[in-house]
Amino acid sequence: MLNMIELLVPMVLIVLISLPLIKVFKGNLNAQSAKTRLITHIVMFFVVVIGSVLFSVGDFSVLAAEETAAAGESITGTIAQGLGFISAALATGMSALGAGIAVAAAAPAAIGAFSENEKNFGKSLIFVALGEGVAIYGLLISILIINKL
Template sequence: MNLWLGTLPVFLVAATLAILLVKRWRKSALKIFTALNIVMMAGALALLAGALSAAPAAATGSVAAAAATPAGAGGAALIAAAIAVAGSSIGAAFAVAYTGSAALAAMSERPEIFGRAMVVVGLAEGIAIYGLIISIILIGKA
């Protein structure tokens, strides 16, 4: 069975417990969720530190290629690619939100500027594509 499919019941139970917790204790639920978030962040940072300090796995036939690559360089490039995609996607989301709402407001007054408004929204979406290109370059170097 797929690992992600196996975690679906755990997610549903956790979501149900969270809803019940918020309904029962409104004031203390925020403190509990904040503490849980801090614990999860600490665990994620520990996992990240372990991944960055681990030596790369070498294939059986390419021992010389593995020796030429510095330890952790491939993992760091993959993490940098993930950061590039995440940062550019978040930036594009903000840009599309602001330009999209402004374009809709302008089109409600003058419907004939639809083409120009969509060009501006498309340029804002290009930010995510730039991050994707950078990540492809970084993955190629990993």
């Protein structure tokens, strides 16, 4: 179970990383100020990533609330199982990304076709559903991969 510090530290880091971009997204800045804020955002992101790597590599137990009873036991697995889980995650993630791109292109066109002629609703809905099918197929493939492990 996570304690409050383990929950709050990542939330605070996410807020600190995204804080410089708030005015950029609102559009109230000139180009130089937006560029400075973007560089600050990128630098803070890499500082957090490097700090996380250093914190995980070092044997710091500052945030550890208690040791578990089964500290000597560890989860064991083969490299093939690890690669299988990575491939399942990539299948789901990349198919969802592709589906998002497909729907982002098809949905506005479907809305435009529907607004011009109401008879085009069924035809245009098929193209939007085909884009979503890509994500479902990727999820199906990842379930099949995990079942083989």
